Amino acid sequence: MRHTKIYSRILLAALLLSAPFAHAGESGATVKAEELKAEPFRDAKTIGKLAAGDKVDILKKDGGWLQVKSAKGSGWVRMLSIRRSAARKTSAAAEVAGLAGLASGRAGTGRVVATTGIRGLDEEELKAAQYNESEVTLAESYLTSRADAQKFASKGKLAARKMDYLPDPAAGEKR
Amino acid sequence: MSRVTEIFLLGLALMLSLVTAQAFNLDELKSKAGEFKSKADELKKQGKSAGLVAYSEEEEAAIGRQIAGSLLGAAPLVKDKALQKYVNNVGRWVASQSERPDLAWHFGVIASNDINAFAAPGGYIFVTSGMYRLLGNESELAGVLAHEVGHVIRKHHLKILRQSQLVDQGGKLLTQQAGGNDAIRKLIGNGAEIVSRALDQNAEFEADRIAVVLAARAGYDAYGLPQVLQEIGHSSGDSSVALLFKTHPHPDERLNRLDSAMADRFDGLKGQALAGRFYRIK
Numbered sequence: 001m002r003h004t005k006i007y008s009r010i011l012l013a014a015l016l017l018s019a020p021f022a023h024a025g026e027s028g029a030t031v032k033a034e035e036l037k038a039e040p041f042r043d044a045k046t047i048g049k050l051a052a053g054d055k056v057d058i059l060k061k062d063g064g065w066l067q068v069k070s071a072k073g074s075g076w077v078r079m080l081s082i083r084r085s086a087a088r089k090t091s092a093a094a095e096v097a098g099l100a101g102l103a104s105g106r107a108g109t110g111r112v113v114a115t116t117g118i119r120g121l122d123e124e125e126l127k128a129a130q131y132n133e134s135e136v137t138l139a140e141s142y143l144t145s146r147a148d149a150q151k152f153a154s155k156g157k158l159a160a161r162k163m164d165y166l167p168d169p170a171a172g173e174k175r
Numbered sequence: 176m177s178r179v180t181e182i183f184l185l186g187l188a189l190m191l192s193l194v195t196a197q198a199f200n201l202d203e204l205k206s207k208a209g210e211f212k213s214k215a216d217e218l219k220k221q222g223k224s225a226g227l228v229a230y231s232e233e234e235e236a237a238i239g240r241q242i243a244g245s246l247l248g249a250a251p252l253v254k255d256k257a258l259q260k261y262v263n264n265v266g267r268w269v270a271s272q273s274e275r276p277d278l279a280w281h282f283g284v285i286a287s288n289d290i291n292a293f294a295a296p297g298g299y300i301f302v303t304s305g306m307y308r309l310l311g312n313e314s315e316l317a318g319v320l321a322h323e324v325g326h327v328i329r330k331h332h333l334k335i336l337r338q339s340q341l342v343d344q345g346g347k348l349l350t351q352q353a354g355g356n357d358a359i360r361k362l363i364g365n366g367a368e369i370v371s372r373a374l375d376q377n378a379e380f381e382a383d384r385i386a387v388v389l390a391a392r393a394g395y396d397a398y399g400l401p402q403v404l405q406e407i408g409h410s411s412g413d414s415s416v417a418l419l420f421k422t423h424p425h426p427d428e429r430l431n432r433l434d435s436a437m438a439d440r441f442d443g444l445k446g447q448a449l450a451g452r453f454y455r456i457k
Contacts, residue, residue, distance in 0.1 A: 031427075031431070041443060042439055042442045042443075061402070063396050063397075063441075063444075063445060064397070064398045064401075064441055064442075078434075079398055079401060079402070079405075080401060080430055080433060080437065081434070082405075083405070083408060083409075083430070084405050084406070084408065084409055085409060121249060121250050121285075121287040121291060121303060121418065122289070122371075122417065122418055123368075123371040123418065123421075125249050125250075126245075126246070126249050126367040126368055126370060127367075127368045127371070128249075129245045129246065129248040129249035129367045130245070130248040131241065131244040131245050131248055131360075132244055132245075132247045132251070133244060135244065135248070135252055136240060136243055136244040136247060138252060139243065139247065139252055139259075139281055139283045139299075140281055142256070142259040142260055142281070142282075142283065143263060143267075143280075143281060144260070144263040144264050144266075144267040144280075145267075146267065146276060146277065148267070149267035149271055150271070152264040152265075152268060153268045153393070153394065156313070156394075156447060156449050156452060157447065158268065158393060158394035158447055158449075159394045160271075160272060160392060160393065160394060161391070161392055161394065162392070163392050164388070165385060165388050166384040166387070166388060166437065166440065167436070168377075168380070168381065168384070168436070169432070169436050170377075170380075170432070
């Protein structure tokens, strides 16, 4: 019995650890015709072609690329050419709160507390909100200085680099 | 030509034509013209004080503080100091890559199951705990915060304030710090209504373009925000995204725009996702 418990804990730990990397079970479809690449970069060998609307299973993510499996083969495709069709995780708590909100007619008063103790945040509630000085003061107490942010970045091996802002692609169409 | 001047000239032309139709007496005409001129001067003065000229950085911070306080009145901070320090670290690092690195940037996670994020002038930025729970790594948090930083540095909310019903607002804004601010409350209305208002769609697309660049400049995987948009994209119909969907273009459309804007500019640019040190909310 004890062993079973330990094994199940190890299994749980393994699942939790792999969660950020695995996209198993997720699927999506291409929004435009795309090339399947052997590796996650533009100059990699093209190993297949997908048409717009082709269904894919998502295996892995690497920067702007997704490794996918499709009826036409497996390979890497640009993330922005794919739209997911299934959620990574359904937020059970959010759904409970949403349902509680509907059932209680929250929109009418903006004062009903959901069973979780946490409310949604709709227009009515924002309009009715009362200024809360102590919360602002608390929020301000967490300020990180520019220098401390730099230290935090270094710890994560984040190095600043130069890059220009992107032009608006729609700007050319106007006028 | 400023908008006030335009409106004034239009009004003057209209009224003069009425006057000439009515007044045959030259003296009367003269006195009317004088009246119009003083009216116009008054209007001009009001226009200036209503913020048709730029707000000072002090005024901007005071406006933002009032909005932040009202937002926090609707949804308080999650009481988890380590979490709040963590988002301030990530947020400040991202904001440091912008052209306003020295604003007093404040970030926070507020207790709400709604999936949303908010920015107020002066550098007050909040994400809901519902949004935070959707995130899988630090680069995704950086992307979401960077979008809001984009609104602040381009002063998108201040522009709304300037355009809305403010012409009757007189007097210079006071910048007292404690207890809320009556002059500012008059300006922005009650509560945190302004953050529930939709910005111009182009402002949202612009903030998205800024976000991926700030994330990349900060050393992160630039695709953090697109990843989050992918997540939110198939949540339509869920009540937790109702306000977000109402005030933003559909995530699919935002992804389309990002796709054309980013094109191959980020190819070969590796960044960190930092899933390992991402702070998991309790």
